[in-house]
Amino acid sequence: MNYDVIVIGGGHAGVEASLACARMGNKTLLISMLAENVGATSCNPAIGGLAKGHLVREIDALGGEMALITDEAGIQFRILNETKGPAVRGSRAQIDMDRYRVIARNTILTTPNLDLVQEMAESLIVEDGEVKGVKSNLLNEYRAKKVIITSGTFLRGVLHVGEIKQVGGRFGEQSSEGLSHALRACGLEMGRLKTGTCARIDASSIDFSVMEKQDGDATPSPFSFRTDRDAFRKTKKQVPCYIAYTNETTHNIIESNFYRAPLFTGQIEGTGPRYCPSIEDKINRFRDKERHHLFIEPQTFENTECYINGMSTSLPPDVQQQMIHSVKGMENAKIVRYGYAIEYDFVDPRELKHSLETKKIKGLYLAGQINGTTGYEEAAAQGLMAGINASLSIQNKEPLVLRRDEAYIGVLIDDLVTKGTKEPYRMFTSRAEYRLLLREESADVRLSGYGHAVGLIDDALYEKVKEKKMQIEEGLQLLQEKIFTPNKEFLAFLESIDEEKISDSLSAQQLVSRKSVDEAKMLLIAPELAKYASYILEEILVEAKYARYVQKQSQEIEKMKKYLKVEIPENFNFKGISGLSKEIVEKLEKFNPPTLQAASQISGITPAAIEILHIYIKISQKKRG
Template sequence: MENIDVLVVGGGHAGIEASYAAAKMGLRVHLLTILVENIGLASCNPAIGGLAKGHLVKEIDALGGLMGIITDNCGIQYRILNASKGYAVRGSRAQIDMDSYRIYARNALFKIENLSISQELVEELLIESNQIYGIKTNIGKIYKAKKVILTTGTFLNGVVHIGKSISKNGRIGESSAIKLGENLSKLGFEVGRLKTGTCPRIDGKSIDFSNLEIHNGDFPPPNFSFRTSKDSFNPTQYPCYITYTNKQTHKIISDNFHLAPLFSGQISGIGPRYCPSIEDKVYRFSSKDRHQLFLEPQTKECSEYYVNGLSTSLPFDIQEKVIHSISGLENARITRYGYAIEYDYVMPTELKHTLETKKIANLYFAGQINGTTGYEEAAAQGIMAGINAALSIKGESEFILKRSEGYIGVMIDDLVTKGTDEPYRVFTSRAEYRLLLREDNATFRLSKYGYKFGLLDDISSILKDESNIKNGILFLENKNYTPTKEFLKFLDSIDEIKINDITNGIQLVARDSFDIEKLKKLDSMFCDMSDIALEQIKIECKYYHYIKKQSAEISKLDSTLDIKIPANFIFDDIPGLSLEVVEKLNKFRPNSLREASLISGITPASIDVLHLYIYLRSQGK
């Protein structure tokens, strides 16, 4: 253990990706977790992906991470959300067999030669001269390492609430990391308190499905990983069911607001705004007669169902009354009660864009410790922390994704520059260039990095598709079709509306009615392309002018950020810069506008002002 390069603390979704990435990059990695059998456990809902979250999973996969592969191997229902809307806001989601998921994740890590795992609780960080060199566990064992990545989830001073019942747990039934939480506070980190919750689980055989709305997966099922063969991907899909709360349900809840920890003052942590508890929904939306609930199978045996939409910390007897008031659940038996959990997090403005802490060198944070919520957000941070820790040890340049390159870049930039005072989750609306950051093109955006870092073994098929897409778009840009008898006859043969004037190839293929089979008939060059490449050509034609506009904006922004800040440049007398911005610029003395933009608290508006005055002073003004 004296030869550890990277020590990862925590076996959740962030810890899995961090340890896997660093180990795949050739480093000696050790993973410490409270319970080995719970590596990769789905603590809350048994699902991966969703709106914007699906983007993160695809990006993790494009970088060479595990989440997409595990999901494809352990999924029990697959859907595309927002399928009727534009490609930029569509999101893949899969119900998972949560037992299979954790077993697959654990075994995947155990199979890596230079990755070791042990079951211990970390209590203290070992620091010298503002650098971490190791940790100490609850059994007194010391591990020394060049880099340490904390992925502690909800375990830092975790407290579970069910009614008035309070227990010190990081997850129901598992010990809270109390001493480690205290240690971080003593080290001077800005620590806050957040809250999240989970829903009751129901014995499957006690549910009456007869009057419930069935909710099936998509066919063919959409896979997450580009490394999964579409030809062999044919999982058995299991239905979910839809039911609703009602006036009686709401009366039971409102009559017992005084027993809800959320309202009694028992909970002080701030909860997720976009995933509120049922008691919060009933309180805030009192005019609504009902709220939709999804009954989601937790495994392929369908022995337990997760009641999605019913997150609660009400007392157990009130939970039972609530459940029994709902259609289909009149005689349902609760196998696991819902609960709320409060936990510590560290303000993410304490971090660099690499996820290394500013206070302590070689120490990285990833996941809910940074104030995020969700498996996908955690995993995305984990892979970035693992990659950057490995690159630093190898003496190579840091890896920072721009906001224009991926949702991972958007999320990390939001966290480290703005911070958060509530559980942060990713949304498509957070991305300025979401039309370019679609799920469907994640591999084309990011696989080059995965290959460069050694996380992907072969991207030749991606490179071939990328070349074909470029050539296909170029061909269509330079091809104009005229309404000759011959071409009108061709359009009629493929069931396309005729053209009346000269029509550019981009405009023709952009039609909603024009699919990839018609594209193959349009010109022989498209016949040798994969369906993936053809689909990309179709999408890029549809949004051609918008894509061009956003690409131009990004190019302009990049050229601006590359501008150098002259040595000894004086920031103090620039109108439009706040005192805080000036203080930070003087402290860090960035060499370029890009470096300045990465400083916490330096806004885009500040960069615009700085850019203007660099120009004015260069002109002697």
């Protein structure tokens, strides 16, 4: 009954946390209510998307599991925003959700140092402000040096289907009452959030012929840097999704039943996700829209059951039937599972350090929806970091805290622990100030060093990453050193590849940075690059095109690092600073940080506030000087 780490909850955060702890040499216990639901994709049958795909790649680069499972269980792969800049593209995969769960559970069960038990964590054992273990509903007492809670939507979960309310953490599963009370007893600030899911339809009852077919990419790209690309593209079989639309009849049905919608009657108290609203919320907020997209997504490779992405709802069953039957192609749809909303408790993430350890209880870590996030990817990223940091703490090492300029994971955690959230937090590319540096394809180069240092990336893989980095740098140096002059021969060459003439000397890198230059033209301009693999060429091309912008962002980052070391004078008058909110001034006065670095770690102190503070420190120094 004695362990190094106990992980509570077997969702995506729990899977990553427990695997990381076990692989870093800790005797680990994963406690899950239902062993067969470890790794279950409770909502949509997909992994990744805009910004979320970045998180999956970063999890993989650090040695996590999500990308590998996705590559194995994936049934359709697409690059979103492919026509836009590389910084805002996102990989997304439809998955066989049954297969995904089986792979995740089997990985857990076959990993050394990792035990799985089907029990419910009822309370925490806390002594002198430090967690010491967990008590379960079966009266078992498990002791551990660290505890990671990844409870998802199970803390005092309540399900809503129309007027019907039912206690549960997921349909057909119990909620966790005791653990929620235990966290409150620890003095942690908690709140209430809401999320939901849509109805599932018997695929044989859908007329796909009247819908828009949406195929995967002709040459699908795997999520994991560890997956063999060529073999993946040759063997991966894909299935299509379909697009349908709501219409005026659908909207009238929903609108005429607002009085029965838990979202509007006051039955639901928790705040829902702003960027993934229920269909009734969409109709209420955007009544002027003639129609809304619905993505009909297969839940398994056999496509026996479909998920209606875009129609999340908690309306009564009879209303769900009417609105689904009003959609073209679903007139005879048979509902297998009705949609529902779920309310649950979460902990204010400002209660956490950047390591995801709670400030009030030593050794207690939180990850996933318990921290106010929504989405499999956000949960998995936090689970991995909590697992790594709990393990590092056992080894008496400093925590791994990724900066905002290093990873989307760094942005995610920094946003949560410094700003908190009043609604389910979802990752977007717009949240990252340095997104040009945080592209999906560079995740391994950016982060595998950390994964290798903590023991989650082996030597052989890390050598491959270093080789990739070296080849990209070699290719860029070649482009920078290769200079062209506007002589007759070169101007004729430019004309032959349909490129504008030049009047001054320029480097191959400058030429490649033109919008019109693709990979094929780059190889004509610099045939020496042909020795590199296609994925290396892709990165060389992107780096060459955005070299000026990357350099500018890198300079900004160095500037930020430099001035974070700036000392704040004693007895500094924070109230005299224009542009700081009253709340920020109060926090600065309360904690009286000695440096800008220390100020940046205070919950609620934004990067903009740090910049303003830096300006005023410089002004005060000039006055004194």
